[in-house]
Amino acid sequence: MVAPTTPAEIGGIGHSVQRKEDARLIEGQGNFLDDIDLPNTLHMAILRSPLAHARINGIDSEAAMALDGVLAVVTGDLMDQHGLAWMPTLSGDTQAVLATDKVRYQGQEVAAVIATDPYIATDALELIEVDYEELPPITTPQQSLEEGAALIRDEKEGQTDNLAYTWETGDQGATEEAFAQADRVVTLETHYPRSHPAPLETCGIVADVNSVTGQATIYMTSQAPHAHRTLFAMVAGLPEQNIRIVSPDIGGGFGNKVPIYPGYVVATAASLLIGQPVKWVESRTENLISTGFARDYYMKGELAVTDEGRILGLRVDMLSDQGAFYSDAQPTQFRAGLFHVVTGSYDFGAAHINCKGAFTNKAPGGVAYRCSFRITEASYLIERLVQTAAYEVGIDPAEMRLRNFIQPEQFPYETATGFVYDSGDYPTALRTAMDEVGYEDLRREQAEARAEGRLIGIGIAHFTEAVGAGPSRTYDIAGLKMIDSAELRVHPTGKAILKLGVKTQGQGHETTFAQIVAEVLGIPANDIKVEHGDTDHTPYGLGTYASRSTPVGGAATAVVARKLADKSKKIAAHLLEAADEDIELASGVFSVAGSPDRSVTIQDVALAAYTNLPEGMEYGLEDVTYYDPPNLTYPYGSYIVVVEVDPDTGVWQVQRMVALDDCGVRINPMIVEGQICGGLTEGFAMSAMQWITFDEDGNCIGANFMDYLVPTAWETPKFELLATEVPSPHHPIGAKGVGESATVGSPAAFVNAVIDAVAHLGVRNIDMPVLPDRVWAAIDEAS
Amino acid sequence: MEVNITINGSEHASDVEPRTLLVDHIRRTVGLTGTHVGCDTTSCGACTVLMDGTPVKACTVLAAQADGSEVTTVEGLKGADGLHPIQSAFTDDHGLQCGFCTPGMMLVGASLIAENPDPSDDEVRWAISGNLCRCTGYINIVKAIQTAAARVAESSNGS
Incomplete structure (x- = not known):
């Protein structure tokens, strides 16, 4: 680890500075969406379809309207009168806001009640009569693509089947050639099941549209307030200067709070029509059945390998279950997210990936649940495949990886799918983790245990992620380039305010982004206030x-701070009567090269910026940067x-979990480790229990926290964390993203461990979640 | 119906619908929003408050059931001499990220260390097993509760 260059009282990069956001949160003074209580607020409740597939023949809302306290019942027909019955998705499809023709999944939005009280709004839902004509539901993507399957998206012009999209990457010819040269082809077919991010706070909105001025102030659990403002302007036709999105304290996001959901559109329309604020907060069941599912990829991977364990090529065929609308939250040009990183951490020349997505009668979503757009599925597949190949070739899974790793001197490394990895030292990372866990001893213990009839398994995953979308030449969402920004103003007393285009949901931006400025200036x-989430003020x-x-x-923040450092040096030169180029800045002290006793502080310079400037210089110490990254960053881990x-x-218990992460330079090691522990827990959860599934009628099983299991402290394993620190060569401070690494990398490690315990019986796959009955059945079948 | 509940030392007499949940009463009638709602099924513990010193999930208690009782919410943890040790320990040990589960976690933790001055890792994990956290992986929450216990023990030994 690189030692911090600033003293602790400045708290620059590398210091585990205590979080500034904690003070309000530990005293119950946070300001979450549901805490916002505007005068005259009305409350919205949504009527949802009990059926997975049905035609709507009529909706009778008379009795609901008659209930005391009910102001309006909004239906699809009413929304249609305002051109808002359908809305665009982030993947170029359209999604029903309120159903007009058919319901296409259980839980779909059918009507909304606006009432003076949330209890009354919910009561009124029971008084709405919907005349449904049941249609047969399609609950798997395989069924959906069968010849003659009923058309789910019959309203969509030109749609004649249930295919949502197709996508292909890599070089098919080169890949076939690699397979022709292989000694053997190793195959793994597995399902990455439907999961849900389930942040502890559900999604919600308070829409406050002033019917006189047209000003729309929209409080929203939003991970992307600026993008949402623009999308609101485009979808609802509101003038963008009149829309202010405020994303308050957010109780976890994990991708669930990226899309715009139908409830947001209805609440905003209702506020516009009624002229009072309208609040809608999802119940947990609504959250789990209707907003933001993740994963659901059926994957077949094949590796071409030699008898020496060299990988020559990779072939992948996938089918994704998109639900009723194709609404993946991902960059426009990426139909299956950044699945390209399926080549993993390995050096081989050929890959070909074929993917298609199918509509089914399930909730839409396809959010990147704590990952960089489908990267979790990709990482999982290659790490499971490499382990399978090791068994087939007959070498140790660690050795298999070491034989195929991209070597440190090969960076920057272009993969077979065209991604350019920035930096890394994979062999050191894996060997360090192996030393820590005592790998050789464990293999001996495993053999001894087997002789006694006990099953010990050792699972490895060495993942590489691609994060930090992204360079404007390639990355946009709904046409908006994926740049980001920072605006920094230093006040006359030397205190500062930093305003960001990004928005924390618990990651600690108010602390870490201040540390980047502290490092530079x-x-x-603690003297730097960080503001974010309010589009009028960031x-x-x-x-x-x-x-x-x-x-x-973070890069934008470093760059804007450096701009101010440059101006500050000129001011310091003026104050010190020295040449600009002789001024050196370290830990907030500007001194003259060779005469360290001649110095001024950043606080002196800040005051001078408003009081005593060199001739011709503009007053103030303030700037803004829009950063267009030259590449993604590629964190990795063993x-x-x-x-x-x-x-x-079939019950399995984690005995140990050693996690080495390399995310480049760590701004705040305490916060990085906190994120890794959280991510490992979510990875464990997916491998062991989290599962949104459906019965044959399309009923969602997993609609509450009694059926959708997320780990408590009791099940959660303990983790041993390690770090290496290979900086990103192109990031201004050498940092890479880290918040999702552990969720991306760890599911394969847990599953590989279980498989490793039973591999000698011939077991090669157990689908996630690796439930005890599945393990028991696999053992039973193998023996 | 009339209910009279003492919340964080202040008496609140109100006329509520019989079906009013305690959590809604605390948040909407009394206006203390530090107590959160994270699920509908008593599974997540975000709404945990202390009722006569015992942790309860306020989404599954009617305000009427709390009539005559003493309720402590996160806003009542801080005393005249500053933060409760559980609050400072959560900050010191980085026991929170988004902060949504934190009030419930701290109240369960405070209740645990009042009964058990030196809880083991397993004892803490069992105590908070009715409270979900999606950010931290629990490690630092366990640590924070143990730190708070140690600090309370130390200060009572010193006095």
């Missing part, structure tokens, strides 16, 4: 998801999990 981090940016805040917004599997029950 030497203003103590510069434009695409928001926080896909681990892009530090790679893009994770090793040890499990013991009970052969009689």
Whole structure:
């Protein structure tokens, strides 16, 4: 680890500065969406379809309207009169706001009640009569693409089947050639199941549209307030200067709070029509059944390998279950997100990936749940495949990886799918993790245990992520380039305010971004206020998801701070009567080269910026930067999990979990480690229990926290964290994104560990979640 | 119906609908929004408050059931001499990220260390197993509760 260059009282990069956001949160003074209580607020509740697929023949809302306290029942027909019954998705499809023709999944929005009280709004839902004509539901993508399957999107012009999209990348010819040269082809077919981010705070909105001035102040649980403002302007036709999105304290996002959901559109329209603020906060069930599912990829991967364990090529065929609308939150040019990183951490020349997505009668979503757009699925597949190949070739899974790693001197490294990895030292990372866990000893213990009938498994995952979208030449969402911004103003007393286009949901931006400024200018981090989330008061940016805040917004912050440092040096030269080029800045002190006793502080310079300037210089110490990253950043890690599997029950317990992460330069090690522990827990959750599934009628099983299991402190394993620090060569402070690494990398490590415990029986795959009954059945079948 | 609940030491007499949940009463009638709602099924613990010293999930208690009782919410943790040790320990040990589960976690933690001055890792994990956190992986929450316990023990030994 690189030692900090600033003293602790300044708190620049590398210091575990305590978080500034904690003070309000530990005293119950946070300001979450549901805490916002404007005068005359009305409350909205949404009527949802109980059926997965049905035609709507009529809606009778008379009895609901008659209930005391009900102001309006909004239906699809009413929305249609304002051109708002449908809305565009982030993947170029359209999605029903309120159903007009058919319902296409259980939980779909059918009508909304606006009432004076949330209890009354919910009561009124029960008084709405909907005449449904049931249609047969399609609940798997395989069924959906069968010849003659009923058309789910019959309203969509030109749509004659249930295909949502197709996507292909890599070089098919070169890949076929690699497979022709291989000694063997190793195949793995597995399902990355439907999951849900389930942040502890659900999604919500308070829409406050002033019918006289046209000013729309929209409080929203938004990970991307600026992008949402522009989308609101485009979709609802409101003048953008009259829209102010305020994203308050957010109780976790994990991708769930990136899309615009139907409830937001209805609440805003209702506020516009009624002229009072309208609040809608999802219940947990609404959250789990209708907003923001993730994953659901059926993947077949094949590796071409030699008998020496060299990988020659990779072939992938995938089918994704999109639900009723194709609404993946991802950059325009990326139909399956950044699945390109499926080549992983390995050096081989050929890959070809074929993917298609199908509509089904399930909720739409396709959000990047704590990952950079489908990168979790990609990372999972290659790490499972490499382990499978090791068993087939007959070499140790660690050795298999070491034989195929991209070597440190090969960076920057262009993969077979055209991504250019920036930096890394993979062999050191894996060997360090192996030393920590005592890998060789564990293999001996495993063999001894087997002889006694006990099942020990050791699972490895060495992942590489691609985060920090992204360079404007390639990355946009709805046409908006994925740049981000920072605006920095130093006040006359030397204190500062930093305004960001990105938005924290718990990541600690108010602390870490201040540390970047502290590092550059030497203003103590605690003297820097960080503002974000309010579009009227922050510069434009695409928001926080896909681990892009530090790679893009953090870079903007460093660059704007350097602009102010340059101006500050000129002011210091003026104050010290020295030449500009002789001024050196370290930890907030400007001194003359060779005469360290001649110095002024950043606080002196800040005052001079408003009082005593060199001739011709503009007053003030303030600037803004819009940062267009030259490349993504590529954090990586080596994770090793040890499990013991009970052969009689299939229950598995994590004995150890060693996680080495390299995210380049760590701004605040305490916060980085906190994010890694959280991410590992979500990775464990996906491998062990989190699962949104459906019965054959399309009923969602997993509609509350009793059926959709997220880990408590009791199940959550303990983690041993390690770090290496290879900086990103192109990022201004050498940092890479980290918030999602552990969620991306760890599921394969947990599953590989369970498989490793039973691999000698011939077991090669158990789909996630690796439930005890599945493990037991796999053992039973193998023996 | 009339209910009279003492919340953080102040008496609140109100006329509520019989079906009013305690959490809605605290948040909407009394206006203390530090107590959060994270689910509908008593699973997540974000709404945890202390009722006569015992942690309860306020989304599954009617305001009427709390009539005559003493309720402590996160806003009542801080005393005349500053933050409760559980609050400072959560900051010191980085026991929170988004902060949504934090009030419930701290109240359960405070209740635990009042009964058990030196809880083991397992004892803390069991105590908070009715409270979900999606950000931290619990490690630092466990640590914070143990730190708070140690600080309370130290200050009571010193006095």
